[in-house]
């Protein structure tokens with residue numbers, strides 16, 4: 001199920017805001033019935049007409065981006081900063097990121113115009129595993145890292161158990177490289193988890209998303225997902241499957 005204005009926007013005939021206006025003006029019908037209020041949701045089989053003309057759904061597309069630092073995970077930014085869709089200028093479809101990486105976080109980000117697919121992957125119950133590598137200030141002892149494995153109390157609740165691995169440490173510089181695998185997708189979750197155990201994050205990168213990784217890509221590179229990868233992601237999310 002997707003919001004009507006979003007489906008109209010994704011069909012490429014109007015922006016989301018313009019689509020809302022068209023709905024309020026009574027110019028949109030769903031299965032022959034005029035809709036003039038926002039909030040209605042539709043499925044892939046509903047017949048939607050705008051000004052009496054049936055809309056055609058865009059062909060769904062799926063991409064993987066190695067997001068650089070200093071880029072917003074959105075399709076537009078009111079402050080004119082670089083956004084992830086700037087890396088897809090040749091793509092006709094209105095794609096948007098599935099979830100978010102912070103402005104200062106680099107790494108693997110998926111983009112699509114398929115709302116149902118995006119919702120499936122972002123649903124808290126079905127979220128797939130993501131592997132992050134963080135450079136932090138200080139050298140956390142084993143017992144401290146264990147706290148992250150058990151789950152840690154943040155202001156928006158306790159985190160689910162995570163998998164944690166110390167990859168390397170620099171005694172002279174007093175920094176460590178930590179790998180953290182989580183399946184939740186709360187706002188700034190990795191940074192907040194590491195800060196909660198007293199270690200500020202200096203650098204953060206998402207290296208894996210389910211079975212997908214960044215092998216062969218450089219920062220700023222993108223590639224289309226294969227139909228098989230899309231199928232596997234769907235199946236993984238549907239089964240709530242994790243990689244550990």
Ligand code: URA
Pocket residue numbers: 100101102103105187188189190191192204
């Ligand atoms: N956790 C964070 O803190 N930042 C991200 O970008 C992703 C996960």
